[in-house]
Amino acid sequence: MDAFKLLTRSTNLKSAAQTTAKSTARLPSTGKAANPQLFRTAAGEKLESAQNQKKRKRAAAAVEEADEHDTPDLDFFQSSKRSSAAKTEVSECAQSVQEQTTEQDDGSDEEDEMDEVERRTILNSHKIKVTDLRDIDDIPSQIAPETESKKQKKTKKKQKKDEPSVLSKKELKRARRLYPQPLTSFKELRARYKISSRLAENVADQGFTVPTEVQLGTLPLLLGGLSGSSKSAEEPDLLVVAPTGSGKTLSFLIPVINKIVRHHHSPQSDEHGILSIVVAPTKELASQIVNEGRKLVAGTGVKITLMKKGMRIVERSDDDEKEADVLDENSDASDSEDEGEREGEEDDEKMKTPLKKIPITKSDILVTTPLQLVNALSEHQTKPLAQLPLVRSLILDEADVLLDPLFREQTLSIWRSCTHPDLRVSLWSATMGSNIDDLIRSTIKERRVGMGLPSAIQDPLIRLVVGLKDSAIPNIEHKLVYAATEQGKLLGLRQLLHPAAASASDVRLRPPFLIFTQTIPRAIALHSELKYDIPAEAGGSSRIAVLHSDLSDTQRSEIMRDFRKGEIWILVTTDLLARGVDFRGINGVVNYDIPNSAAVYVHRVGRTGRAGRTGGIAVTYYTKEDIPYVKSIANIIDVSEKLRGDGSEKSIQKWLLDSLPDLSKKDKKELKKHGVKARQVSKQVDKNGKDGDGKGARGMRISTKSGFERRMENRRKGAIEASRKRKANSSAHAGGDSDKESWKGLDD
Numbered sequence: 001m002d003a004f005k006l007l008t009r010s011t012n013l014k015s016a017a018q019t020t021a022k023s024t025a026r027l028p029s030t031g032k033a034a035n036p037q038l039f040r041t042a043a044g045e046k047l048e049s050a051q052n053q054k055k056r057k058r059a060a061a062a063v064e065e066a067d068e069h070d071t072p073d074l075d076f077f078q079s080s081k082r083s084s085a086a087k088t089e090v091s092e093c094a095q096s097v098q099e100q101t102t103e104q105d106d107g108s109d110e111e112d113e114m115d116e117v118e119r120r121t122i123l124n125s126h127k128i129k130v131t132d133l134r135d136i137d138d139i140p141s142q143i144a145p146e147t148e149s150k151k152q153k154k155t156k157k158k159q160k161k162d163e164p165s166v167l168s169k170k171e172l173k174r175a176r177r178l179y180p181q182p183l184t185s186f187k188e189l190r191a192r193y194k195i196s197s198r199l200a201e202n203v204a205d206q207g208f209t210v211p212t213e214v215q216l217g218t219l220p221l222l223l224g225g226l227s228g229s230s231k232s233a234e235e236p237d238l239l240v241v242a243p244t245g246s247g248k249t250l251s252f253l254i255p256v257i258n259k260i261v262r263h264h265h266s267p268q269s270d271e272h273g274i275l276s277i278v279v280a281p282t283k284e285l286a287s288q289i290v291n292e293g294r295k296l297v298a299g300t301g302v303k304i305t306l307m308k309k310g311m312r313i314v315e316r317s318d319d320d321e322k323e324a325d326v327l328d329e330n331s332d333a334s335d336s337e338d339e340g341e342r343e344g345e346e347d348d349e350k351m352k353t354p355l356k357k358i359p360i361t362k363s364d365i366l367v368t369t370p371l372q373l374v375n376a377l378s379e380h381q382t383k384p385l386a387q388l389p390l391v392r393s394l395i396l397d398e399a400d401v402l403l404d405p406l407f408r409e410q411t412l413s414i415w416r417s418c419t420h421p422d423l424r425v426s427l428w429s430a431t432m433g434s435n436i437d438d439l440i441r442s443t444i445k446e447r448r449v450g451m452g453l454p455s456a457i458q459d460p461l462i463r464l465v466v467g468l469k470d471s472a473i474p475n476i477e478h479k480l481v482y483a484a485t486e487q488g489k490l491l492g493l494r495q496l497l498h499p500a501a502a503s504a505s506d507v508r509l510r511p512p513f514l515i516f517t518q519t520i521p522r523a524i525a526l527h528s529e530l531k532y533d534i535p536a537e538a539g540g541s542s543r544i545a546v547l548h549s550d551l552s553d554t555q556r557s558e559i560m561r562d563f564r565k566g567e568i569w570i571l572v573t574t575d576l577l578a579r580g581v582d583f584r585g586i587n588g589v590v591n592y593d594i595p596n597s598a599a600v601y602v603h604r605v606g607r608t609g610r611a612g613r614t615g616g617i618a619v620t621y622y623t624k625e626d627i628p629y630v631k632s633i634a635n636i637i638d639v640s641e642k643l644r645g646d647g648s649e650k651s652i653q654k655w656l657l658d659s660l661p662d663l664s665k666k667d668k669k670e671l672k673k674h675g676v677k678a679r680q681v682s683k684q685v686d687k688n689g690k691d692g693d694g695k696g697a698r699g700m701r702i703s704t705k706s707g708f709e710r711r712m713e714n715r716r717k718g719a720i721e722a723s724r725k726r727k728a729n730s731s732a733h734a735g736g737d738s739d740k741e742s743w744k745g746l747d748d
């Protein structure tokens, strides 16, 4: 028996009945989590509710006080005329009390100020770690008083010996650690940080009640600086590592929109142009950010736009009157609500338009992929990059991939082209390589030198980590399944699609779900293999789709839209959808091909279990060829289960983890770049996944039967089913439509 079969066996084997009951009760698509937070302790919770209670009491006391002093005595026996006058008086009074209360709330910064022990308790309870990333000598003494005194002591001691002072690693860590004010409720956004009232309403309209950990930690920093007060806000540059689906988008959008609202009311309000840029690695993610942003900017006067091919965003002094293969697009086109989903429709209708005639897109926030912006700034890399002198906020979403060699040059050149001296940059992801800190520090220093400033970083540069860096969220179930061969994986996947068979394999996954493959040809091949597995009465092949970057923008956005609408149940895709995209009700993720790195695993499986939802399942198949690459994934699963901390049985035993081979650094790099060698696209394989003799390299084919055979089989089944129904002779019980409504699994 293959030893690695044990790895699969070691997963919790529960009775089918148990599994069924659990799956139905905890399906993530059944609704939203009561609390979107992933980590909290009783001590922290107690303190937070005490803080909120304190605020409520203060507000109630203000109302009471106002009642005592200001409410006129009511005489219910007086004439109705008088009574209505009294009513008006009462209502005016109530209004003034409400205003007073709000004002009191507004002016309660000092009273709400927590002491360091309270701040520390709440932050630790949510596993939030805040660190100053600057060189220790650049950190002002009020932020690192402990260090200063220790450093001074050391200096004194060593002065005699005439040696420079050196801090131990531990002391340096302690000196850099910060405990800023956390956000205990969304109401504080208005009351304490004075965000625009319209923006606060828009946040409230989304129905969010409790801030997630990343929101709890970053919103005060971005809105109130390190002092946590809107009065002396000193916005830091920020590096944020927080779990997938934890609400990072809202964390960067609220401050950036508020900053622009303030800008519109400032003396520089006559400056018109792009003030903020959000960079995301894929069009799907960029479009999603725009859609989220639109909900928040409504009625604030702030405009958010998705960068599109051919859009003109800067005026160049060297603009030529020349023909360009670009889209004639004016800003009106980007006003529609669902622009993101329609993205690209116009892109496919390129037309020749003189470059100068394209109006410059007027927007406050531009959301873009790196290449699209670089192309727009350099006229498809034919000219040096134009500058963006008004941009005050640069947001890099999925920053680790944006700073990966693939995108690094484009991303850094965008950063360099933002020349405003007050530029603030924030970088967000669920995973972050260890080299990123140094890269950010050196880029900020380089910019400062370029602006003629001393290289020492003056403004705060903060790193905020939620939970354990580079780990998968604890609220999903991981299944690592040994399938031995490619055929084994396909068999496993089919079992997964069939509820009766699934009970035997301990894994039960209901649509909607995502299936990830290593390459585009494999995604196409798997899609055509599975296409006829869905019975016609359940919607047939239209329920399963494939999405990859070789499709046109229009096709991509249509598939995204249909998957969000629930018309597509199973989406086969590549790592194009591994990051950032938020499909709220996804029940699970299948790694049909193992991911190229631990980070990719974290992001892929993070498409389920979002905003604290439980019940999501991540199934990862692996074959003999994958064994050298499995350890890093098994480690991630192990850590995620430890993080859950509910004492539930581990799915991966320690001795098995120890027996898996380690991968050398070189091999890790190779895997990250090209994936599992055996599955790489061979030169003979075309974009449709076809080579000389089938689909993909020999032994790596995704097929058990030919598509033709399956289609014929499907038709036969359909005919049998139809005749059975005819025999039942009851049109009322035909049941075709109702079958369509609910997923009944696939036929054998």
Ligand SMILES: Nc1ncnc2c1ncn2[C@@H]1O[C@H](COP(=O)(O)OP(=O)(O)OP(=O)(O)O)[C@@H](O)[C@H]1O
Pocket: 036, 208, 209, 210, 211, 212, 215, 242, 243, 244, 245, 246, 247, 248, 249, 250, 429, 430, 579, 580, 581, 582, 584, 606, 610, 611
């Ligand atoms: N405070 C909150 N309460 C409940 N739901 C929230 C809250 N904040 C955000 N959400 C929801 O959580 C989901 C995930 O948010 P978002 O896409 O911003 O996650 P993310 O941290 O960027 O994830 P990823 O790392 O995968 O990109 C969204 O559907 C969002 O609407």
